[in-house]
Amino acid sequence: MTTLSPPTKGSGVAVPRDPRPGEPNGGRRLLRAIRPGPSADAGGAALYRRWWLPWLWMSPAIIGVTVFGVYPFLNTLLLSFTDAKPLGGAASFVGLDNYTRMLGDSDFWLATRNSVLYALIVVPLMVLLPLTLAVLVEKNLPGIGFFRSAFYTPVLASSVVVGLSWQWLLSDQGLVNTWLQKAHIIREAIPFLSDSWLILICAMGLTLWKGLGWYMIFYLAALGNVAKELHEAASVDGAGAIRRFWHITMPGVRTSMMLVGTLTGIGSLRVFTEIYMLGGSTGGPGGADRTLPFYIRDVALDPLTGNAGYGSAVSVALFVLTLGLTLLAQRLTKEDES
């Protein structure tokens, strides 16, 4: 089956001319696709005798991403113009009401501020700290495997578990306050878990702490590609560790840094559990620490007072913010490459 004429492109249901003699219908069997030889593949289109066969194989995935990915998004757009309730009942079209309400809603702006602030603070730290950590564990020293695994463990524990742990560490009677008091650095306990700013900062710390190991491993793979010769040459020329880090390591892993920045930026806009665990189910005193996902859950899904329509409008805002950040990151990456 090598001497096959180029496949006819765009001929609808493509029927390959099967050259094998003696096999009626080209040996058609259920669940068997006939593919032309490698030479025809180079031309582009492989020909499945049954055009729907790939679709059959892909159908669960297609249904999954459509019904639980694309459709919910379109539905969210639609819902944002209605006053749908989380527990059902008739919903009516309300035009742009949800959006005008959103623009005048100080709680919405507070949640947006918290989310944006989260991204602004967490992203640069999450780009740099794991990188320095990766440099620290890069060298093969005795016991380094243990350190790498240990640094990775916070990733393994669920956000709820580490949230509980931090909650106890930071409470008024917690370990941190006790130690600071014992060392006579402070007299009164620091209200880590009752001051809205401190809660937000502690939540950021929790996010960083939990993501450190993950991005460390991520960077370790990238560091392997930085040429060792450069480091050796630079250190022969008398460049210290810090200068080598700045001038050789950082440029070498630029693309990874860009990617980590994008991923953590999107991740920061999705923060929920950290705030829930440290600030309680209200999201800080009076909801002052609520992030956008937190706010969406509060306004949309409360069984009694929820308004899924309004919540959808806030969801659209969250999506726009995420999209904007992704586009910005893409643009920066492109500029960086050129």
Add this chain to the structure above:
Amino acid sequence: MTTAVTDPASAASEASEAAEAPPAKRRRLMPRWRDYGRPRELIVRYLLLLFVLGITIGPLVWQLLSSLKGVGEDVFGPNASLFPSDPTLRAYREVFAQVPVWTYIRNSVAVALLSITSQLVFSTLAGYMLSKPSWKGKKLVWVLLMASMMFPFESIMVSLFLSIRDLGLVDNVVGVWLPGFVAAINVLIMRAAFLAVPREIEDAAMLDGAGEWKRFRYLYLPSAWGAILVVTINTFISAWDDFLWPLIVLRTEDHFTLTLGLSRLQSSSFGYDQRIVMAGSVISVIPVLVLFVITQRWFYKGVSSGAVKL
């Protein structure tokens, strides 16, 4: 610090590693410390490593140690010590006695098993077809997969909840599992793995008359077991740790997953003994930790594959 640097155990393990190296490279059984760099640099390195070690696993170790404390010992406050003076498993017995931990575990395991099964079956099938040369409509499917990854879960969860409600799956573990029964990212991971299978082998299999399904089942699947493991681990971790979605879907304690149950323990008005909540936390981490110890390499592989979005 010097004790850590001259730790005989780690030196011995180094020696055994050196002994396993191919004979051509074996020059010295025991690498000397100065082979690793200048002493001062080494000491600074280990000090930094120990410092970060304290920060990263400190809180978790403290949680573990506190869960072993008896009633008589303070967990908090000025008199609390780090190590339990009289370690006891009382808190572990109590947490099973006072809290329906087994129910939580059962629900978490149910969600995890459902997710792993569906993700594996559907992402391998889809990834296989996507790794094949173009067929009619492949571009459309590709666009669909890409599009589905653009929406953060949090921005579609309201609509998802309404769907789950319409399906009558509120307060049901099936409702927790269903929206994530297949993920585009896992399809892409499987596709990348299948693309790496050499074409020559497949052509040989075709000449032998192996049909599409046979080639998939006996050639491609075994070749991609690494990616399968990565998908399994990623799915297990995200199902086991998920919090926001179960919090939205589940209502009654009988259906709570482990994370949900734990978070409720802390905030509930019962005011559970902290040692008990800590014991519960430790229990929830154990399965993940065991998996990590067994398949560590693949966890690390999963980190880089999560970023391969194309």
